[in-house]
Amino acid sequence: MMDIQELVEPFARMLQAIAPASTVRAIEQGARIDALWAEIAGSGYLDALVAERDGGAGLDGLCAHGLWQELGRHIVPLPVGETMIARALLAGAGVPAPGGPIALAVAAPGQDAMVPLGRVAEHVLVDDGRQLYLAPAASARGEPTGVAGDLGASMRWETLEGLAWIARPECGLRAMAAVLRAALIAGAADHLVTVTAGYCNDRVQFGKPIGRQQALQQNLAVMAEEALAARIASQIGCASGLTPSLAAAACAKSVASAAAVRIAATAHAVHGAIGISHDHDLQLYTRRLYEWRLSDGSEGYWNDLLGGAMLASADTAVDFARLHCR
Structure with missing residues (x-):
């Protein structure tokens, strides 16, 4: 069984190298996220929670905690943990995951929802209380929160019909x-x-x-x-x-x-x-x-x-x- 630190330490070293405070500031001020996202996606960690039968690492929640804690320690300005969750849920339902960053939202159609890191997400996995929908971020009406440096957004989908969906977990x-x-x-x-x-x-x-x-x-x-x-x-x-x-x-x-x-x-x-x-x-x-x-x-x-x-x-x-x- 792999020691959690054997998994977490290289992840932490990568984040220290690619996400210094200067990069966080630049992205807050509107810089492109492509290079940073490419480094993270290329590391393979986005599929950490995807089951092995679906091509992922099949890590448990405590391993995920170690990775997520490092994301907080380095204040990574991208929805990396959210994408890990979304990719695991989508893979478990047999739905291909998009390659870009995925945010998470709890929102009913026609209602505004605060979406953390929504401004830097390409897709949003939306929980409407019945099912989970994979929605392009561009399909929502989105507005900045107005808080200095906040990468979240207020987002609204008038309808979620026609989008790919998966069963909603009980929780x-x-x-x-x-x-x-x-x-x-x-x-x-x-x-x-x-x-x-x-x-x-x-x-x-x-x-x-x-x-x-x-x-x-x-x-x-x-x-x-x-x-x-x-x-x-x-x-x-x-x-x-x-x-x-x-x-x-x-x-x-x-x-x-x-x-x-x-x-x-x-x-x-x-x-x-x-x-x-x-x-x-x-x-x-x-x-x-x-x-x-x-x-x-x-x-x-x-x-x-x-x-x-x-x-x-x-x-x-x-x-x-x-x-x-x-």
Whole structure:
């Protein structure tokens, strides 16, 4: 059995080489994505979740978590994790996948939907609550969100009739996408803990590194705890692969989304004014944390769903978590 790190480490090295912060900035400002996408597509990782019988690697959810965490750690400005999910679902249904990037959306015809990375997607796998449709991104009426640097889009399909479709999994796309966002948050959070700790060791005030201040040490410790909680929760969400239960997805996204806010706040508090400057990389990460926190449901959305499921269950809270949140 392959060690997860044997798979993840070359993926991380590739992303470090092809997706530096300068590339992220350029794509945010409208640069073409062709070269970056070609490198990722040529690596073979897009078929990581496709079953071996369908020509893929057949990796499980925990392996996927390691890859998705690296996407968050490098804030890759393309729907790579989404395309992995879409290609696996399409291959399982015997539908050929297009070669370009695929975003995920939950949208009924005639209604606007916020589609993360919709501006850089060629196709969108759309969950209308009954089936999944593979829609060209150009077939939707799309508008930018208006948020600085956001690659998402508000998209609307007046009709999905006539498009290729596959059966909708029981959990739907939102649960899958929520677990993906949780893993992305965990990766970016882990990176910010390292970066912020390094800044505390390098920044000198009154003749000593600010990291020697007990208050900052305590803030860093809490920040590391939040990042670890996001990682564990997202791993639990990914443990069942492409079909997480709604409870598992709710736990993963709720914990990660709540952690994202506190981690971003601590990172900016420690860095001070330099962290919000355009030329500093910190704002690239914290903007993503806030974006992923809201995408596919914030902690409030998932807490409501989880609370309703617990109230409807005859299990105790401990038994509910043990039986359903995995």
